[in-house]
Amino acid sequence: MNARLTQIASRWWFKVSAIWLATRLVTLAIFLVAASLQGDNYWTKAQPSYFDFLNIWDVEWYGRIFDHGYPTSLPANADGVVAQNEWAFMPMFPMLVRVLATLTGLEWRFAAPILATLFSFFAAAMIFKLFARLMPERQALWGVALVGLWCASPVLQTGYAESLALAFLAWALVLIHDRRYSASLIPIALLTFTRPGSLALAFTLVLVWAVRFVVARRGGEAFSSAQKLRLGVAAAAASAIGFAWMLAAWVFTGRPDAYLATELAWRSGYLGDNRLTPFEGWLASFNFHFGQPVGAFALLAVVLFTAYVLTWPSVRALAAAHLWVIAYFVYLLAVFFPQSSTWRILLPAFPLLGALAGPVSRSNRAVQVVLVAALIALQIWWVLTCWNYTAPDFTPP
Numbered sequence: 001m002n003a004r005l006t007q008i009a010s011r012w013w014f015k016v017s018a019i020w021l022a023t024r025l026v027t028l029a030i031f032l033v034a035a036s037l038q039g040d041n042y043w044t045k046a047q048p049s050y051f052d053f054l055n056i057w058d059v060e061w062y063g064r065i066f067d068h069g070y071p072t073s074l075p076a077n078a079d080g081v082v083a084q085n086e087w088a089f090m091p092m093f094p095m096l097v098r099v100l101a102t103l104t105g106l107e108w109r110f111a112a113p114i115l116a117t118l119f120s121f122f123a124a125a126m127i128f129k130l131f132a133r134l135m136p137e138r139q140a141l142w143g144v145a146l147v148g149l150w151c152a153s154p155v156l157q158t159g160y161a162e163s164l165a166l167a168f169l170a171w172a173l174v175l176i177h178d179r180r181y182s183a184s185l186i187p188i189a190l191l192t193f194t195r196p197g198s199l200a201l202a203f204t205l206v207l208v209w210a211v212r213f214v215v216a217r218r219g220g221e222a223f224s225s226a227q228k229l230r231l232g233v234a235a236a237a238a239s240a241i242g243f244a245w246m247l248a249a250w251v252f253t254g255r256p257d258a259y260l261a262t263e264l265a266w267r268s269g270y271l272g273d274n275r276l277t278p279f280e281g282w283l284a285s286f287n288f289h290f291g292q293p294v295g296a297f298a299l300l301a302v303v304l305f306t307a308y309v310l311t312w313p314s315v316r317a318l319a320a321a322h323l324w325v326i327a328y329f330v331y332l333l334a335v336f337f338p339q340s341s342t343w344r345i346l347l348p349a350f351p352l353l354g355a356l357a358g359p360v361s362r363s364n365r366a367v368q369v370v371l372v373a374a375l376i377a378l379q380i381w382w383v384l385t386c387w388n389y390t391a392p393d394f395t396p397p
Contacts (some may be wrong), residue, residue, distance in 0.1 A: 012132070013125060016144055020124040023209035024117060024146030024157060026376055031154065036381045041389040054113040056389060057397055059159035060281040061086055063108050065095040066101075074253055074262065082261040087249050092194040093161035094123035113160030120156040120163035124148065127169030131354045133177055133317055142361040150353065151382040156395055162347060167196035169348055169372055171298050177320045178391035181205065181234035190239050196263075197348060199242035200324070200331035207323040267337045279340040281337035289339075304334075314355040321351035340386050 028050075035053040039046045043056040055063065065086050092117075103109045107333055124144050140383035147153065156163040168191040175184035184201075192198040209231045216223035232357045249258035264274045267281070270288055286295035306329060309315060316322055328348055336345060360371060386397040 009040065012128065012137070015141055016124050016128045017121060017296055019141060019145050020121055020148055021154065022147065024120065026149075027148065027157060030376075030380055030383050031157075031387075032036045032353075034388050035094070037384070038388050039390060041346070041391065043389070048349045051109050051113060052082065054158040055109045057387070058089070059112065061089045062094045062097075062112065062159055062161065065089060065091060066097055066108050066112075070249075070252060072252055072254075074234075074255060074258055081268065082265050083256075083282060083284075084265045085262055087158050087253070087259055087262040088266070090161065090193045090195060090245055092190060093245060096164070108159070113157055116121075116159060116161075116163045117157040119167055123156070123163050123167035123170060126167055126174060127350060127354075130170050130174045130177065130351070131357075133174070134321065135354065135358065136361075139357045139361045140354070142357035143350075144334065145372075146353040146357055146360070146375070147350045149372065150350075151375070151378040152386075152397070154379060154383055155344050156386065161195050162344065165191055166347060166350070169197070169201075170193060170350075173321050173324055173351070176201075176204065176208065176324075181208075181231050185234060185237055185241065189244070192241050192244050197328065200233060200328045200348075202238035202242050203327040203331065204320070205231065205238055207327055208320055209235060211323065218283050270337065270339065276335070278334045281335065282333060285338040309352070312355065314358050318351050318355060321354070325351055326351050341397060342368065343382060343386070 003144060031053060032050060035050060036047055038044070038053060041056070043060065044052045070086045070091075074087070075085050077083050090127050094112075095194055097108065097111050097115050100106065100115050104111070106114070110344065118291050124147070127147055128140055128144050131143040134140075135143070156166070165343050168187040172184045172187040172191065175181070175187065184205075188201050191201070212221070212223045212231070213228070246259045249262070250256050251256075256262070260276060261274065264276055272285060282293070282299055284295065286299040289295065310322070310326060310329075315325070318325070332345065336342075360368060363371075382397075386395050
């Protein structure tokens with residue numbers, strides 16, 4: 001029996017599950033304390049239960065999709081500008097919650113966070129499988145722990161789609177790393193109907209094609225015509241798939257800009273502007289938060305520092321995952337308006353935490369304990385700042 005238990009404990013899936021469970025229990029404790037501090041709010045009474053507390057903020061939108069689907073006519077304000085509505089949120093997660101609720105009889109407020117938490121374990125497994133292809137097991141396990149301790153990782157056990165999206169993303173990156181480009185279209189398609197960002201995966205495939213082409217031209221690994229064609233077709237297919245949800249919104253509402261106009265409804269709360277000019281959102285956000293010209297200089301510093309980090313040898317060693325991070329950051333620069341949800345939006349850049357795990361795994365125990373304590377403190381800060389709600393609250397998670 002002891003030999004059998006030792007054998008099980010040595011399996012990668014057991015180690016990953018144990019690490020991930022520990023991070024989820026930490027977050028559970030933080031949420032319970034935070035719920036005890038929560039006052040009356042738009043969604044709940046003061047000191048809500050754990051499950052009620054996990055069903056606030058954008059969980060409401062997923063819950064509406066769970067209840068009645070999507071509107072065929074976009075709501076608008078008095079000026080005729082599209083208002084916030086369900087089309088900003090993809091159907092995969094609430095659809096799967098509907099399946100669980102049908103099978104078990106659970107209400108949304110229970111089924112959504114339970115399923116999200118279960119999906120987070122799948123995501124942790126896929127993240128480890130990716131890291132294990134790039135680094136020693138000890139570092140890969142630390143990478144999983146750092147993802148689980150990221151300040152915004154509490155969202156992975158709420159009624160958001162983040163955990164499911166992270167699972168599909170890591171799965172896609174594993175397949176891309178293994179050069180199974182056609183197979184990667186499966187998780188890319190699933191991600192398209194789960195969370196925004198699949199277009200960045202299409203861009204990743206383009207970057208992979210370009211890198212392999214340049215390496216071959218410089219006398220490195222061969223890149224045959226057949227390989228170029230297969231990868232090129234996969235990149236083109238991923239690009240087309242990336243627009244599928246926008247097309248669905250167009251078909252069901254009759255408005256070509258239905259999805260885009262809906263997404264911009266959230267930005268107008270900051271700027272009163274419903275236009276999308278690529279790459280303008282970051283400068284507008286930094287000027288909004290810091291004023292001019294401080295905002296422009298602060299943005300320049302962030303961009304230069306990020307570019308510098310992407311040149312680190314440990315980051316470049318991430319191979320295709322490195323190209324994903326580049327593609328994702330370019331995607332965010334093009335379409336995102338940074339505010340307090342930035343910490344959550346950065347979760348898909350998790351390969352960077354795998355690169356950081358190298359020096360962490362080689363550090364002494366005292367350094368590791370201090371780092372873990374610091375990350376838990378940042379989780380507490382994130383939950384109390386971004387998840388706890390006190391009206392008017394401009395720090396959404």
